Amino acid sequence: MNTFRSAWIQGRTGNVTQMHYARQGVITEEMRHCAMEERLDPELVGAEVARGRMVIPANIRHPELHPLAIGIAARCKINANIGNSPLSSGLDEELHKLQLAIRYGADTVMDLSTGRQIPEIRQALLRNAPLPLGTVPIYEAVERVSDVRQLTADFILQVIEEQAQQGVDYMTVHCGVVWDVLPLIESRITKIVSRGGALMAQWMLYHEQENPLFTHFDRLLEICTRYDVTLSLGDGLRPGCLHDASDAAQFAELRVLGALTKRAWEQDVQVMIEGPGHVPLDQIEMNMEQERLLCHEAPFYVLGPLVTDIAAGYDHIASAIGGAVAAWKGASMLCYVTPKEHLGLPNAEDVRNGIIAYKIAAHAADIARQRPGARERDDEMSRARYGFDWNRQFSLALDPERARAYHDETLPNEAHKSAEFCSMCGPRFCAYKLSRDVTTRYQGVAARLVPDFCPESAPDGS
Template structure:
């Protein structure tokens, strides 16, 4: 029996190779994964043309996944440096890489990335349109935007952010409810500007069915972008954000009618007290589709440390039901991240995802922590390093400050509680001198 997409296969009762791989990774049966894909609560972004892909599932009951952003820009267009970042992200086991390139040899970069990456690849086609056509935004036609989407699909992109929730009605709502930080979504600001300059409806909304046909052909997952995500905690959970979310829920059902897998993108900047409610709203209004969040960043006062502010928000969001975290680096709001910035962002996001998985009771999550605790009790440094989410940093710290006794560290020395409890419980003497 033939099928067009993972969702089409699942609805026909077909277990695909990708479903079997995801089931094995998640400790579930292939049939469980198939049923979740069929109802839209899990997606497996897997473009038919992405031959190097090692598939992952995103959604209900699965491990929280993380995404890493890379890409060339007009100010920083070092092709090789961005490929090096991609290779580091793969080494650190990020499940997803988004190519946000907006300048230069974007297609060449994207094709190289898809060729080498076992991680799923996402893009935001509207970023590429401006650089690819080398036109001012108001001169790009609706058809040209759609053509860029098809080119990305043909190249093998597994999921794309499409800002289809911006339409004339949501724009009216935004204008009638002024914000402190306006629109901070890059894609949202571009399409808003295009609409204002041309007077036309958003082509991603107007020609949504055409986009779905492209996505169904290549099995691209649509990630419905949150153009009106809040860019400050002052603007969170406002009229424009919620109006757009309602539209995204309607578009989700239209996508499912064509067997196109859907993710929903979410905020943004948001106080801690609003995160759980926002996850609930997104899940309810968008019919249980997987929820993909940027952060949320929980305070606006920490430039240079937004990998921390977003990890705090991401852990709470994922524990509340979000399924996919977009990493944020220390360079957020300041510059294109360096390789070291990127690594810090990945580790922070992975910590948030794992902490949430423990809270959600994901199979195997707490057991990892238990193995680490056993290694600590045994003062088995090598085992601790091997279990660490990043083995390089703790190993370096240990080597930089060598203790007198191997079974201690330079913080406590012979006063180490673990060392002394091990000894006293074995009936051995304990000397602190």
């Protein structure tokens, strides 16, 4: 068994959150590891965690974890959702999805299982996951009773603690769906589209009581301090279509989440804020700014957002467009969307397509924010392309297997890996090949016609 952090977490007791250590002036091994990965000073990482602007989801019961940082000072991360449903998939399929998520570059994984064997699937995932694993505990709580009305606050918190004991690093909890905001959904087309938000609202109306996770928020925080579970405060009233975006319900809930963030920080509990799902392109920047102001700069974790509602079958593209803008304007982590969004449970190929779409979005945002080293890989790719180094191009691609396969569909022979053309242009029409000749001839002509000609003085520096 891989126990990457075993020595680090040995002997930790009491309040063991990364925020607690950071506020004591302690730079943990997790913080040092994240600093090295992000090319940041460890003291800066500690300061950002202490401030609440960065989180390191790292449950002390997850020794297999290789920690990572989520925050505006770090590169943008992406999450891949996996998990079974009552109608499809089992343990082997979910482990395969986890391996695909790792293989194609997801930074975190959420197990959103709602079918059978939820604890067994989660245990297998945790023991094989070097990346942070998140859950939505209310799903398991509901699956373990015959009717949502049978749920009690004690039972929900029991499920949360059981998941924390297993090693879950962060949990989505819909604490902001409170009585005062429920009337605000009436003008919406799609009302409540969050499963967790809808379940909490259903419970509240059945029992005519306030949201139990809001009422017992201090008990939830106490669990988090003992295991270092990062709270991902869920947007139970996120907009599920463009019509509903940026409405009163969405921002009323966001204000509640901002108040709960301050309460969590008083107990040194790490917090992320979950953000909207469907937002017109021109409203994304405003949404990022509102979260920053209302939630005190806690890291923003957004689903998409989807910038159109009519891309069924291609929602990974519609949402990656929004995700790139959101990350550019301040989101710290993007939750991927697959082509099956709104249509069905994603399979392995859907997971792959969703991850790659979001890797592109996050990387584009990192370049736009000029993060350290973000563009180095792009420049290396450009050099490999101009040099017809096909194998280097494959290795630099976000999906090397797909890049190689597309190239080899038409030019499969090994000799073609050194050819100075591809099947798009062929040997006579390749612009790179032609421009090499142009450059060589231009330098010769210029040297002959301009006595003091120097290549470095050319307008393009070539």
